[in-house]
Amino acid sequence: MDPPVGTPADLVAEAAALDAADGLAAKRGEFAVDDGTVYLDGNSLGALPRAVAARLADVVTREWGELRIRSWSESDWWTAPERVGDRIAPLVGAAPGQLVVGDSTSVNVFKAVVAAVRMAREDAPGRHEVLVDEATFPTDGYLAASAARLTGATLRPLPAAELAEAFGPYTAVALVNHVDYRTGQLGDLSGITASAHRAGARVVWDLCHSAGALPVELDAERVDFAVGCTYKYLNGGPGSPAYLHVRRDLQDRFDSPLPGWNSHAEPFAMSPGYVPADGAARGRVGTPEILSLLALEEALTVWDGVDLADVRAKSLALTDFFLRCVGAYVRGGRVHSLTPALRRRRGSQVSLRCADAEGVMAALAERGVVGDFRPPDVLRFGFTPLYTSFADAERAARALGEVVG
Amino acid sequence: MDPPVGTPADLVAEAAALDAADGLAAKRGEFAVDDGTVYLDGNSLGALPRAVAARLADVVTREWGELRIRSWSESDWWTAPERVGDRIAPLVGAAPGQLVVGDSTSVNVFKAVVAAVRMAREDAPGRHEVLVDEATFPTDGYLAASAARLTGATLRPLPAAELAEAFGPYTAVALVNHVDYRTGQLGDLSGITASAHRAGARVVWDLCHSAGALPVELDAERVDFAVGCTYKYLNGGPGSPAYLHVRRDLQDRFDSPLPGWNSHAEPFAMSPGYVPADGAARGRVGTPEILSLLALEEALTVWDGVDLADVRAKSLALTDFFLRCVGAYVRGGRVHSLTPALRRRRGSQVSLRCADAEGVMAALAERGVVGDFRPPDVLRFGFTPLYTSFADAERAARALGEVVG
CATH class of the missing domain: 3.90.1150.10 (Aspartate Aminotransferase, domain 1)
Structure with missing residues (x-):
């Protein structure tokens, strides 16, 4: 020291x-932090934004309790995944329409890696390798391994410092943590993304430990895919839903391994054949957990003017x-x-x-x-x-x- | 008429x-239903159990707001997925320890169908067919198709009435709705499950429109896998998390396509290799949406003594x-x-x-x-x-x- x-x-x-x-x-x-303690664990669970309690009480007693099923339209529950995504978008340097909120980070890692492998192979059928930071938060590695197993790809873990040099003609995608959860080291988002693109590969950035703590430039760096949780520096509450970012010009090619009815082009037509929605909504799966989602929405209001x-x-x-x-x-x-x-x-x-x-x-x-x-x-x-x-x-x-x- | x-x-x-x-x-x-309306849409969104508002207020202000990160242990957040599963278990005729709550029904359909195909193939490598009720709630069909695509299986939709006769040496699994969401027809859980087992195949039952409305006998019928939502007859709130049931003697063979860190045998060891937990927890994925999950837990107290x-x-x-x-x-x-x-x-x-x-x-x-x-x-x-x-x-x-x- x-x-x-x-x-x-x-x-x-x-x-x-x-x-x-x-x-x-x-x-x-x-925030509810004036209780005499020093809370330095906001990178695990962000403190409570005071506005959340009243909003959630209204969601429960009026929106659910009184309006009931009507709230899907009248309280705009149905559009919440993209609306809340658009609240997060400026915090990660993304224009609106590219983020959808729902499911856990783990599930979104799976969607992104499978979709990235499919896209990379469409570009060049020989791409079979999934690179992953060997010090990654474990769940990313587990899900990347599952995505590789199910798509017939190969997982190659390697030190983060070697990633930028590791892309080649066989690389499909690299899954990288923006900030290492153990050391707090900030990864080279710009350099690794540029290396991936020069090699014709894709990147998935995990922003769990960066979004809300520092500027992230998804659009400026032309990041392909990003995922992140919302319960750390975004203060969305315990286990609040994660987000998935798919770059706008890749959305039409996003081929989800979890094509739930909420991501259908006409979800209420209840048709037997799956037709994916356009835009960020294609990253949806099933019915979102509305109470957690709307608590997050309210929590994000603390960013107004920041x-x-x-x-x-x-x-x-x-x-x-x-x-x-x-x-x-x-x-x-x-x-x-x-x-x-x-x-x-x-x-x-x-x-x-x-x-x-x-x-x-x-x-x-x-x-x-x-x-x-x-x-x-x-x-x-x-x-x-x-x-x-x-x-x-x-x-x-x-x-x-x-x-x- | x-x-x-x-x-x-x-x-x-x-x-x-x-x-x-x-x-x-x-x-x-x-329940909050005495507002002069006649609410006959509880099969889309169950009415609000009055006790939920106070519980959720306490979860937000005290458990999250005051205890913050300590609530994962001190407020028993960590064990909630299986605890709430055990609250649902008697409603679906299952002994404790076989249900886990979390994620959407769609995500759980995916877990169950992929795991069932893997298990069936382990039993007999030639099993390649996934049967699905052609009038199924659409998301089940979409996810079954994705599971089939990723595992190299074949999807065969057919009328529910023909399912019991359709099992053969090539069948891996059938995904069946217990109650048809359009007609309200109750499927033959006993007959179809027995047919599947006679043929050496597996079944996944979707209980979305039956659990909480009528007795379901998962243990007695030796159902392999079941999934269901909790926001209809279980009144858990908008988009409240779904459940996954894996029969006890199959849990050790449950090979999840979504092996998130919450399902690791030692989640806090943060080890790079995935080792699945024993029991129902193996069906977990990422961090559960605690606000929605605990609202559901409180909602389930209305079943006491029923x-x-x-x-x-x-x-x-x-x-x-x-x-x-x-x-x-x-x-x-x-x-x-x-x-x-x-x-x-x-x-x-x-x-x-x-x-x-x-x-x-x-x-x-x-x-x-x-x-x-x-x-x-x-x-x-x-x-x-x-x-x-x-x-x-x-x-x-x-x-x-x-x-x-």
Whole structure:
């Protein structure tokens, strides 16, 4: 770690000054976070946006309870998957009409990888290889393996750093995590996507740990497919539905392995033959879980008026400051940062390797500091720019110093 | 239709007497249905069980808002898919430990059909045929076609009445609807399942239109796989998650096409290799949509103390009485019942073919009677024994008579 740079009094004062100057500070009031704890686990489950409770109560008692079946049209339930997708679109740099919300990230990984393999083979029948970051969040690897097995493709896991050089005439698609969930390393979306395209292959980006924490440029980088969850930095609630992005000019070629009736061109015609809908709706499957979906919709209103450049600047300032505080409070050698020092390779979390990490995280929780533990020895602290304060960062580092000595 | 059997006054009085003698009448008070309308669309979206609002408010404000990430363990979110499955199990005649709740019916059809084809081929490599009821709810057919395409199997749609005779040495699996969503005809679960097993094939039953409306005997009939939604007769809320049943002795052989991290034997070990969990949890995929799932859990409490034999008896009494009222109020020839007269072949809905069915259903809605219209010419009325009264049935038939003359 860096050597100590300040006394506790200096750092407390500095945190207060940083918070006072923070243009996003007012956003914190829109979340239920003022309970005296320091919540640094928003990269697992985002805190509750206060507006959600009232909206969900209305959805239950009036939309479901009173209007009942009429709400599919009168309360616009039917169009919610694309409408909520369009709410997320600006957060990932996508024009409207390319995202659909529904199902879990895992299910969307499956849709995207199978569809990408089919598309790549249509372009060139010999493409049989699915590349996957070997340190991927496990579910991506499991689903990519299943997609490969069912399409007769071959899975090749390899280090993320080697991906950009690995594309060749046999590559169908690469499935890549934008931010590594363990280390917080930000992947090279631009470089890997460009490499894929030069080789005539496709990419599927998993944005679970980046969307909402930093700007993502799906349109500018011409990303083919993307998926992501909405319960981390998008604060949609426990298990809130994931999204699937299919680039507009590829939508007509999107051949889903899960062609449920909600993705039919005329779903209420109830016809025996499947005819896929145009546009983002082609990524739908069955009936969406409306209560979770509309809670997410309300949660996304906290983004109104937020500039992602400000979010990114604050995120980096928070992780910088936290690392400085750790350097000041934690005895040298007790923790080792896995988080890239290089800002352009850093997501919005800090991961520290630490002996007895599980016990340390439990002791932090007793002091009101909530992060999480990733086996075997990683302490993970997520910084959510909309509600994490610099005072939170300082207090968490100080508690860590108390715990590890 | 049957000839008229009573004057309006007689039928109103008879309805009142039937309601007064109804052992399930008190259950109606547990639902939000006393708004002056007659709601006969519970086979599309069940009415709101009153207890849901308070439970969901607590889940949002306390479990998510205050406990946040801790709720995965402290509020037992993690175990909810199997716990809620065990709540449904007795309603479908299954011992605990065989159902898991999550994803849509469509996604579960896909899991079940792919797994069934794999299992059948393991038993006998030549099994390549997937049979499907040609009048199936469309999404089942679409997903079965996708499952067949991805596993190299062949789809063969045929009339439900021919299914029992269609199994042969090449059959892998049949996907069958327990109740036909258009006609309300109850399929021969016992006969078709036994035929499948005699031929060494597997069956997947879709219980969407039967579970909660009549007794289903999954264990007694040794059904291999079953799926169903929870937002019709189980009143779980709009798009509430579906369930997957895998017979206990087949669970170890269940080879899921969607092996998400939630179905891993050690999900938090985050290991790169997939090792499936034992038991019902093997049917999980990604993180479940907790708000929708826990609303469903609360909705299922209305079944406490309910005997499905009473539900079935009331269901048949309601549809019998409604058909009699229709006979009395509707001029001969204006409507034609598609619903089986034979009680043992009847689900819990009445479908009437009628000229200008769409306009008739709209006119009924203006009179406060809510059913639904299925193209091209079907009026569909669902009877939910827990909250539909005989007075509802009489009033709906009377309004129909007024509308169609």
